[in-house]
Amino acid sequence: MSNLSKLQTLQHPLFEQYKLNVQIKRDDLLDPIISGNKWRKLKYNLQHVKEKGYQGILSFGGAYSNHIHALAYACNKYSLNAVGIIRGEAHYANNFTLSKAKQWGMNLQFVDRMTYRLRDNSEYLQRLSQQYPDHYIIPEGGSNTLALKGVAEICHELDQQTQFDTLITPVGSAGTISGLISGDNNQHKILGIAVLKQTDYLTKEVKVLLNDKEDKLFNHWQILNSYHDGGYAKFSPDNLKKLQDFSAITGVPFEPVYSGKMIIALLDLITTNYFQPHHNIVLLHTGGLQGLGGLIEQNKLKADEWPLPLELQAQ
Numbered sequence: 001m002s003n004l005s006k007l008q009t010l011q012h013p014l015f016e017q018y019k020l021n022v023q024i025k026r027d028d029l030l031d032p033i034i035s036g037n038k039w040r041k042l043k044y045n046l047q048h049v050k051e052k053g054y055q056g057i058l059s060f061g062g063a064y065s066n067h068i069h070a071l072a073y074a075c076n077k078y079s080l081n082a083v084g085i086i087r088g089e090a091h092y093a094n095n096f097t098l099s100k101a102k103q104w105g106m107n108l109q110f111v112d113r114m115t116y117r118l119r120d121n122s123e124y125l126q127r128l129s130q131q132y133p134d135h136y137i138i139p140e141g142g143s144n145t146l147a148l149k150g151v152a153e154i155c156h157e158l159d160q161q162t163q164f165d166t167l168i169t170p171v172g173s174a175g176t177i178s179g180l181i182s183g184d185n186n187q188h189k190i191l192g193i194a195v196l197k198q199t200d201y202l203t204k205e206v207k208v209l210l211n212d213k214e215d216k217l218f219n220h221w222q223i224l225n226s227y228h229d230g231g232y233a234k235f236s237p238d239n240l241k242k243l244q245d246f247s248a249i250t251g252v253p254f255e256p257v258y259s260g261k262m263i264i265a266l267l268d269l270i271t272t273n274y275f276q277p278h279h280n281i282v283l284l285h286t287g288g289l290q291g292l293g294g295l296i297e298q299n300k301l302k303a304d305e306w307p308l309p310l311e312l313q314a315q
């Protein structure tokens with residue numbers, strides 16, 4: 001897996017009209033299977049697991065989780081066992097995402113919503129580590145301290161690649177934005193677009209992950225909460241159309257759950273004059289394109305309108 005992702009300038013009539021320079025950091029191209037931030041977050045976790053001599057990794061996710069998909073693939077590559085605690089029913093094991101995880105050797109354990117809610121509970125975690133000794137436990141989404149270290153490398157790469165004012169990322173569990181904030185160290189503005197509803201807790205989560213509860217270390221970041229478009233993995237037909245148009249104009253593929261919401265937010269922020277002319281914007285493409293397979297399978301997207309990258313099509 002490559003470590004440096006390319007930075008690409010985007011052409012769009014709106015950027016010209018508002019005199020903005022917009023570039024995109026193509027972390028979706030880091031690896032054909034683990035596209036995006038999930039690889040950044042796993043990198044130092046895998047290294048730690050190997051160094052400490054664990055036999056495998058246990059983690060948590062939903063039935064179409066990009067993190068579970070990436071973890072299963074990475075563990076297979078690194079000859080580690082993988083256990084996925086999955087929210088939902090056993091028949092999900094045959095869906096687009098989990099059938100691959102299973103092929104890569106992940107042990108899928110399905111739990112009900114009540115049990116899944118215990119995923120950060122210390123007694124529950126202790127029970128799991130008794131049940132799976134020699135397994136290192138990584139939280140949902142892969143967001144832990146080691147994940148931040150991997151994500152921070154994006155900022156070090158950007159320092160070599162360009163000068164810019166604002167870096168924009170989608171926000172789910174907040175591991176990625178936290179890694180960017182620490183890697184950037186108050187040099188630029190870091191702007192997060194929350195993809196879930198009711199995300200007031202996210203700001204607190206970032207401060208916990210950064211160990212900056214009193215706002216002493218980092219102050220140059222913000223999470224915008226109004227672009228969730230109805231909630232996690234929800235999207236309106238209007239915004240889907242806007243995203244398709246944006247992909248067609250720029251030639252860059254997006255999916256509507258994460259990176260798509262960042263694009264919709266970007267377009268709205270531009271047309272409401274959020275950015276001064278000549279502002280330099282960098283978008284982080286967090287990947288997650290495997291998610292398209294699940295959305296197509298659930299008839300939430302049409303297969304002919306949302307082509308899957310070739311590497312992800314093969315069964």
Ligand SMILES: *Cc1c(COP(=O)(O)O)cnc(C)c1O
Nearest residue numbers: 066172173174175176258286288
């Ligand atoms: C997981 C994910 C995110 C969100 O990252 P967090 O670290 O959970 O905030 C963004 N984009 C994609 C494609 C993802 O898979």
